[in-house]
Amino acid sequence: MSWVTKTLNSTLGQKLLMALTGFFLILFLVVHLAGNLQLLIPDNGESFNLYAHNMAINNFIRSVSIINFGLILLHVVYSVILTKHNKKARPVGYAETDASTNSTWASRNMGILGTLILIFLLVHLRGFWYRLKFGSPDKVLLGDTEVDNAFIIVVEAFKNPIYVGFYVISMVFLAFHLSHGFASAFQTLGINHKKYTPLIQKVGLGFAILIPTLFAMIPIVMYIQSL
Numbered sequence: 001m002s003w004v005t006k007t008l009n010s011t012l013g014q015k016l017l018m019a020l021t022g023f024f025l026i027l028f029l030v031v032h033l034a035g036n037l038q039l040l041i042p043d044n045g046e047s048f049n050l051y052a053h054n055m056a057i058n059n060f061i062r063s064v065s066i067i068n069f070g071l072i073l074l075h076v077v078y079s080v081i082l083t084k085h086n087k088k089a090r091p092v093g094y095a096e097t098d099a100s101t102n103s104t105w106a107s108r109n110m111g112i113l114g115t116l117i118l119i120f121l122l123v124h125l126r127g128f129w130y131r132l133k134f135g136s137p138d139k140v141l142l143g144d145t146e147v148d149n150a151f152i153i154v155v156e157a158f159k160n161p162i163y164v165g166f167y168v169i170s171m172v173f174l175a176f177h178l179s180h181g182f183a184s185a186f187q188t189l190g191i192n193h194k195k196y197t198p199l200i201q202k203v204g205l206g207f208a209i210l211i212p213t214l215f216a217m218i219p220i221v222m223y224i225q226s227l
C-alpha cells in the first residue's frame with residue numbers, strides 16, 4: 001500500500017483531507033464573495049458582467065474551477081466516510097455525559113449542516129452556473145465585446161422571494177458550519193496553542209458571521225431593488 005492510500009485509509013489522514021479541502025473552500029468563498037458583491041454596484045451589471053466574462057475566459061481560473069469542484073467532491077465524500085467511521089467507533093454515544101456541555105450544537109451537527117449546504121449548492125449551480133455554461137444566456141455588449149449577461153440571470157432569480165428566502169436560510173446553515181469548521185480545521189492540522197487557539201476561534205467566529213451575512217445581503221438587496 002502506498003503512503004497516500006495508507007494516509008487516506010487512516011482517520012487522521014481523512015480528517016487532514018477534510019481540513020485541507022475545507023481551507024481551500026474557505027478561500028474560494030472569500031474570492032467568490034468579492035466577485036459577487038459587484039452585483040450591488042449601481043452600473044446596470046457592467047462590472048459584474050465584465051468580472052464574470054474575465055473569469056470565464058481565463059485559463060488559470062478555469063483550471064482552479066475544476067480543482068474547486070474536485071475538492072468539493074472530496075470534502076463531501078470524506079465527510080460521509082468519517083461520519084460512518086465515527087458511528088462505528090461509538091454506536092451508542094456517551095450515555096453519562098450531556099453532549100451540550102462538551103461541544104457546540106454546530107460541531108455535533110456538521111453532517112446535517114453540510115448536507116443542507118450541499119442541497120443549496122446543487123440548486124445554486126443549477127440556477128446560475130449551469131445556465132451560464134450549458135444554457136443559452138442573453139448577450140450584452142461591453143464596449144465592442146459581446147459577453148454573457150450573467151447579471152440579468154441573477155437579477156431575475158432574486159425577484160422571487162422564495163428563492164431569496166432559500167438563500168438567506170442556507171447562509172445561516174453555512175454560518176453554523178463555518179463556526180465549527182474554521183477552528184476545527186486548524187486543530188486537525190495540529191495548530192493547538194494556549195495563546196493562539198482562542199484567537200483562531202474568535203477569528204473563525206467572526207468569519208463565520210461576516211461572510212455568510214454579506215452573501216445573504218446580496219439576494220436581500222437585489223430583491224428590494226426589484227420591487
Ligand code: HEM
Nearest residue numbers: 032036052056065068124128129132150154215216218219
Ligand atoms: C448571493 C450569493 C451568491 C451569488 C449571487 C452567487 C453567484 C454565482 C454565479 C453567478 C455563479 C456562476 C459563475 C460562472 O460560472 O461564471 C456561481 C458559481 C458558483 N457558486 Fe455562487 N453565488 C453565491 C453564493 C455561493 C455560495 C455561498 C457558495 C458556496 C457555498 C457558492 C458556490 C459556487 C460554486 C462552487 C460555483 C461554481 C464556480 C466555478 O465555476 O468554479 N456560491 N455563483
